[in-house]
Amino acid sequence: MRTAKTVESGLSIRTVSHNSITWVDVVEPGLAEMDYLRRAYSFHPLALEDCLSQVQLPKLDNYDDYLFLVLHFPRFRLSTRLTEPVQVSFFVSSDYIVTIHSDELQPLFKLFSDCESDQRVCSAVFGHDSGHLLYRILADLVAYMFPILSKVIQTVDELEAGIFESASAESLTRKLSVTRRDILSFRRIVRPQIGVMELLESTEYPFLKVDPDVYFGDLADSMRRIWVELDDLRDMIEGLSDSHVSLTSQQTNQVMRLLTVISTIMLPLSVVSGLYGMNVSLPIEDSPHGFWVVLGIMALIAVGMLVFFRYRRWF
Numbered sequence: 544m545r546t547a548k549t550v551e552s553g554l555s556i557r558t559v560s561h562n563s564i565t566w567v568d569v570v571e572p573g574l575a576e577m578d579y580l581r582r583a584y585s586f587h588p589l590a591l592e593d594c595l596s597q598v599q600l601p602k603l604d605n606y607d608d609y610l611f612l613v614l615h616f617p618r619f620r621l622s623t624r625l626t627e628p629v630q631v632s633f634f635v636s637s638d639y640i641v642t643i644h645s646d647e648l649q650p651l652f653k654l655f656s657d658c659e660s661d662q663r664v665c666s667a668v669f670g671h672d673s674g675h676l677l678y679r680i681l682a683d684l685v686a687y688m689f690p691i692l693s694k695v696i697q698t699v700d701e702l703e704a705g706i707f708e709s710a711s712a713e714s715l716t717r718k719l720s721v722t723r724r725d726i727l728s729f730r731r732i733v734r735p736q737i738g739v740m741e742l743l744e745s746t747e748y749p750f751l752k753v754d755p756d757v758y759f760g761d762l763a764d765s766m767r768r769i770w771v772e773l774d775d776l777r778d779m780i781e782g783l784s785d786s787h788v789s790l791t792s793q794q795t796n797q798v799m800r801l802l803t804v805i806s807t808i809m810l811p812l813s814v815v816s817g818l819y820g821m822n823v824s825l826p827i828e829d830s831p832h833g834f835w836v837v838l839g840i841m842a843l844i845a846v847g848m849l850v851f852f853r854y855r856r857w858f
Contacts, residue, residue: 554579559658561669564676567641568655580641586634587611594632594643601735603742609636610748614739616648616684617732619691624721626691626729631684635677637750642680650683674751678758685765688733692772695729698722699779706787715787723780730773737766804858808848812841 554576558567569576577591590611593599604611612635615628629648634641642651658665668679702722705715740763744755753759819837827833852858 559655561665563638564669564673565639566676567639569641569643570647571645572643584634597630597645599630601739603739609634612739614736615732617688617691617729618648624725626725626732628732635673637673640673640676648684650687651680654680654683672752674753677751678753681762685762688769692769695726695776699776702783706783706790719780719784719787726773726776726780730777733766733770733773737763737770740766800858804852808845811844815841
């Protein structure tokens with residue numbers, strides 16, 4: 544049997560129950576919500592304080608009759624183009640799970656809403672014990688990481704193609720920097736989670752009546768796979784940055800080489816024009832064709848220097 548309700552007026556707490564298991568979801572927790580949880584479940588005060596703190600590292604604490612987990616899951620913020628962590632705290636016992644988070648993570652919100660509205664979904668999600676419910680919640684949150692990861696992979700592929708095309712160097716440099724920052728932020732979210740998932744995988748808890756090696760081992764494998772992908776993406780973005788710097792330097796060197804050749808050719812021409820601009824007697828200055836002769840000499844000098852530079856393969 545499934546029941547759903549809001550606990551108390553004015554509190555952002557919802558519950559859904561199936562058989563003997565209750566899922567309590569707390570969104571945007573405050574002191575009032577924490578006081579209710581303290582009175583209803585006698586949770587440790589330090590654990591409740593950790594739920595309100597947004598600087599907690601992922602961890603797993605084992606109390607006498609419940610587990611307390613703090614995990615972070617990524618959410619891509621379009622305004623900053625950065626993957627940011629959203630903290631989710633869990634209290635898990637044999638007959639309840641309490642989830643506490645400051646933002647509405649899409650997979651968590653959708654799963655809870657589906658359990659409220661659909662009896663069949665609720666039966667499948669809750670299973671027969673709280674361990675299965677915990678696995679389903681974590682599985683949806685971990686699965687939500689893969690579309691974000693795919694977006695990062697797509698961005699890196701686009702950057703790889705853009706580096707070897709006629710894309711703006713300034714635009715590419717900015718995109719490379721933003722993507723590198725996003726990958727590093729994603730890595731900081733994922734890395735601490737792996738230890739928590741592996742701890743769930745390797746330890747048996749009496750009130751979680753599931754095989755941890757099968758269920759939580761699957762989640763740990765997914766987290767390790769994401770970490771490996773992010774590690775590869777970090778190496779790729781570093782390599783692309785180096786390639787971009789090399790190509791930009793090469794283009795700059797070509798421009799500088801061309802400007803140097805032009806300056807070198809102009810130097811003797813400036814000398815010739817400067818000499819004939821002086822108020823002294825010089826050869827052929829009285830000739831009616833003197834201007835064209837001097838112009839021809841300057842052209843011969845320029846062509847000769849160009850042929851010499853080309854012969855030496857200086858440009």
